[in-house]
Amino acid sequence: MKARRIITIIDETLLEGGRPVSPVARTAVVAAIVDNPWAGQGFVDDLSEGIEAVASELGALLAPRVIEALGVPLEAYGKAAIVGLDGEIEHGSALIHTLKFGDHFRKAAGATTLLPAVEKRGPAGVLFDIPLKHFTDATIRSHHQSFEVRIADAPHPGEILVALAGASRGRPQQRLAPLSTEQ
């Protein structure tokens, strides 16, 4: 696996709705720009070889970095695969929708749930939003949130942008009734 760039983003939200956020809401994203393992090969029926070559190594690269960037215990998480214009969305899904990839993050964060994800294809600089949910119970409504990202100059047509996101808490002023009150 060859990464061209690794981008880290840390967001600290101090005010929301005009009121202080306490504790400060932290979100961290780490994105790697890698070559699409199937670039230039036409339609590849069996993606397992490329998955084997890249997915686990990519998960191992990104997971400790997002934990380190967040800097405080993680409560919500998500992931993204943005495929350059010459690839299939299936190529991005192949890199992130395997246990080989996701287990690195789950293990590092002490998490148990499936990672919510965005998968899309677009030009370099495409805007995308990474969904995040609670790390041990995806039904916890306070932690449903998303984070906007735009990386200029990525992904190129033969590349895939793969990202992990972690958040320190639920939404800054979360105050919706829990799901259980409606069941």
Add this chain to the structure above:
Amino acid sequence: MTATTTAARSSRDPVLARATALGLRRLLTTVDEVLEEGGAAAASPIRQASAIAVIRNPWADEAPLSDLSAATSEVAPLLAKLLTDRLLATLGGADAIEAYGKAAVVGLGGEIEHAGALIHTPYFGNLMREFLDGTSIICFSDSRADAGSDLRVPLWHKRQAATRSHYQSLDVHLADAPHREEIAVIAVASSGPRPHSRIGDRTTDVPVDSSVLKGLEA
């Protein structure tokens, strides 16, 4: 310094508390590690960082063309400290920073002069130079924009601004900022020169003037 210690410290940072009381809504820190460029590995991976503060425009309720000095001296030093703290923590201290730049984007309800007030006076620039151990004038961009815009912020060498290898710029995406009555203030820094800088310098340039176009006159 790690992000962990920065996060722990920020919970009791009096500068952060003061800035929040003045309407600091968000702080964003980004790091771009460029490992490869032009198909070849960078000789030493360059790290470009940005720190962005989104704060209420101190002059949002003032009449147009009002005096800017009081709020400038109050707000700009706080932002210089918070932003350079994040650049230093991210890149590993002033010794690891070779180039810098700055920017401000005022929301649609403000004057372009409001953006300039927060970055173009000694209350911001002198502190940024001091904290990052630089001497050069800090290059910049400023604009007025709606939330969600993108900005490319220039950087040059922090002690020798004319060092050509360090001319570079950094893309910044301002998601959900600045709102109409806000200003986004940005400080950027880089660990080194462009990945494969090789366009010479003033010391190696041959004399060049318009005679190089000889024979192509209309």
